[in-house]
Amino acid sequence: MKIIRSDYILTPDTLLEGQAVAFDTAIREIAPLDTLKSRYPDAEVTELPERSLLMPGLINPHIHLEFSGNRTTLRYGAFLPWLHSVIANREELINNCSLECMKAATQMMLRSGITTFGAVSSHGMDLEAAAEAPQNVVFFNEVIGSQAAMADALYGDFLQRLSASEAVTRPGFIPAIAVHSPYSVHPALIRRAVALAAERGLPLSAHFMESPEERQWLDANAGEFKPFFNDFLKQTSAVNTAGEFLALFDGHPTLMTHVVHANDGELRHLAQGGHTVIHCPISNRLLGNGAIDLDALERHGINWVCGTDGLSSNYRLDLFEEMKIALFMHSETPLLPLARSLIESVTRRAASALGLNKGSIEAGKDADMIVLQLDHEPDEQLPLHLLLHGYPVDAVYIGGALVNG
Numbered sequence: 001m002k003i004i005r006s007d008y009i010l011t012p013d014t015l016l017e018g019q020a021v022a023f024d025t026a027i028r029e030i031a032p033l034d035t036l037k038s039r040y041p042d043a044e045v046t047e048l049p050e051r052s053l054l055m056p057g058l059i060n061p062h063i064h065l066e067f068s069g070n071r072t073t074l075r076y077g078a079f080l081p082w083l084h085s086v087i088a089n090r091e092e093l094i095n096n097c098s099l100e101c102m103k104a105a106t107q108m109m110l111r112s113g114i115t116t117f118g119a120v121s122s123h124g125m126d127l128e129a130a131a132e133a134p135q136n137v138v139f140f141n142e143v144i145g146s147q148a149a150m151a152d153a154l155y156g157d158f159l160q161r162l163s164a165s166e167a168v169t170r171p172g173f174i175p176a177i178a179v180h181s182p183y184s185v186h187p188a189l190i191r192r193a194v195a196l197a198a199e200r201g202l203p204l205s206a207h208f209m210e211s212p213e214e215r216q217w218l219d220a221n222a223g224e225f226k227p228f229f230n231d232f233l234k235q236t237s238a239v240n241t242a243g244e245f246l247a248l249f250d251g252h253p254t255l256m257t258h259v260v261h262a263n264d265g266e267l268r269h270l271a272q273g274g275h276t277v278i279h280c281p282i283s284n285r286l287l288g289n290g291a292i293d294l295d296a297l298e299r300h301g302i303n304w305v306c307g308t309d310g311l312s313s314n315y316r317l318d319l320f321e322e323m324k325i326a327l328f329m330h331s332e333t334p335l336l337p338l339a340r341s342l343i344e345s346v347t348r349r350a351a352s353a354l355g356l357n358k359g360s361i362e363a364g365k366d367a368d369m370i371v372l373q374l375d376h377e378p379d380e381q382l383p384l385h386l387l388l389h390g391y392p393v394d395a396v397y398i399g400g401a402l403v404n405g
Contacts (some may be wrong), residue, residue: 001023001040001042002023002024002045003021003037003040003045004046004054004369004397005019005021006020006054007050008051008052008054008374009030009053009055010382011360011361012056012348012359012361013344016030019032020033021036021369022036023400024367025366025399026365026367026400027361027364027365028363029363030363033047051373051376053371053372053374053391054370055347055369056348056358056360056368056370057115057116057347057370058116058347059114059117059346059350059358060114060117060118060307060308060346060350061117061205061255061278061305061350061353061354062205062280062307063119063309063310064119064121064310065106065119065126066097066102066121066126066310067094067097067310068104068310069094069097070312073085073089073092073093076287077286079212079289080211080213080224080228082287094123103129106130109317110135110396110404112316112317112318112319112393113372113396114135115135115358115368115369115370115397116137116358117133117135117136117137118138118205118255118354119137119139119140120178120205121139121140121142121161121178122144124160124165127165127168134403135398136356136358136368136398136399137172137174138203138354138356139168139173139174139175140176140177140178141158141165141175142158143155143185143190144184144185146183146184146233146239147186147233148186148188155192176197176203176204177196177204179194179204179206180206181207181214182208182214182238182239182245183214183225183229186239191248194248194252203354204249204252204254204255205278207256207258208245208246208256208262209258209259209266210257210284210289211260211261211287212261214261215242217229218238219242242262243265243269246266249275251273253273253275253276254275255275255276255305255353256270256278257278257280258278258279258280258283258289258292259277259292260284261290264296267296267300268300271302276304276349277292277297278307279294279304279305279306279345280307280308280309281322282308282313282315282325283309283314285325291330294338295332295333303349303352303353304349305345320386320390323343323345323346323387324388326342327339327384327387336380342383342387343383367397367400368399370396370397371395371396372393
C-alpha cells in the first residue's frame with residue numbers, strides 16, 4: 001500500500017484540497033493524510049511539494065506508432081497530397097522507424113502524462129514497441145482492403161496480426177480491432193471484423209468522414225478520390241456509402257475517428273448507436289480537413305474524446321498541446337466549459353469509451369495518476385490554465401507503480 005498527499009487533487013471535475021490517496025494497483029481511499037496513516041500504518045508515504053496537483057493519467061485513444069519516423073517527409077495542407085506522400089514514402093518511413101523510434105514515441109507520450117494509449121496498427125510492426133511500453137495499451141489491429149478478390153487474403157493477414165497481439169499477456173495490454181474507413185474496406189471484410197470483435201468482446205475503432213474528398217466519393221463517386229482509386233485500384237465507385245458503413249456497426253459501439261464531415265443524419269446514427277467520436281484537432285488542421293462541430297456532437301449527445309493521431313499528421317504526441325489547439329480551434333464555444341470538457345475527454349470519457357476502469361481519482365479505479373507542479377493557487381479557471389501553461393509533469397503512476405519521476 002502507498003499513500004500520496006497533494007495540496008490539490010483533480011478528480012477530474014472536482015478540485016479537492018488537503019487530501020491524500022491510498023492505493024496499491026487501484027485507488028483504495030481518499031481522506032486526510034492522518035486518517036490514511038492510521039488505517040494503513042505500513043504504507044509508503046509520499047508528501048508532494050507545495051502547490052502540487054494530482055490528477056488522472058491522460059488517455060490517448062488514437063495513435064499510429066508505425067509512422068513515428070516522420071518529421072518533414074510528408075506533405076501537409078490538404079488530404080490528397082498528404083495521402084499521395086504517404087504512399088510514395090511508405091517504405092522509407094516504415095523501414096526507417098525502428099523499434100527504438102517507436103519506443104521513443106511511447107516515451108514522448110509518457111513525459112506528457114499519457115498513461116494509456118490506443119495504437120492503431122496497420123502492419124503489426126509496432127507490436128513489440130506497444131507490448132513493451134510502460135503504458136496501458138489498447139492495440140487496434142487494422143483491417144484494410146477494398147477489393148473483393150483480395151478479401152480472404154487480407155482477412156487472413158489480419159487474423160495473424162490479431163493472434164500475435166492476443167499472445168501478449170502483460171497486464172494493461174488489450175488486443176482490439178480497427179476498420180480503416182468506409183472508402184478503403186470492403187463491406188464483406190467489415191462484417192467479418194465487426195462480428196469477430198463482438199464474439200471476442202474486443203474494442204472496435206474506425207476512421208469516418210475525415211476529409212471533404214471522402215464525403216464526395218461516398219456520396220457521388222466523384223471528387224479527387226475518383227482519379228486516386230482509378231489509378232491505384234482500377235476502382236470507379238465507392239465500396240460503401242456512409243450510411244451503409246455505419247449500419248455495419250449497428251449494435252457494436254465503436255470509436256469513430258475524425259467525423260469532421262458527417263451530416264446531421266449520420267450524427268443521429270452515431271448517437272443512437274452509442275458510438276464515440278475521437279477528435280484529433282492538429283491532424284485535421286495539418287491535412288486541411290477543417291474543424292469538427294463539437295457543439296453539434298453535444299446537441300446530439302455523442303460522447304467525444306480527444307486524441308493526437310500519429311506523427312504522420314502531428315508534430316508532438318502531447319494531449320495537453322492537443323487540447324490547447326482545440327481550445328483555439330473552436331472559437332465559438334465558451335472557453336472555460338470547453339477546457340473542462342477537453343480534460344474530461346482525455347480522462348473519464350476516454351476510459352468509458354475504451355471500457356477501462358480508469359480516468360478519475362476515486363476509490364475502486366485503477367491507480368493511473370500524474371503529478372503536475374503548479375505555479376499558482378488554483379481557482380475555478382484551473383482547467384483553462386492546465387491547457388495554456390504547460391505545467392511540468394513531475395511524476396507518472398501506472399497501476400500504482402511510479403514509472404516516471
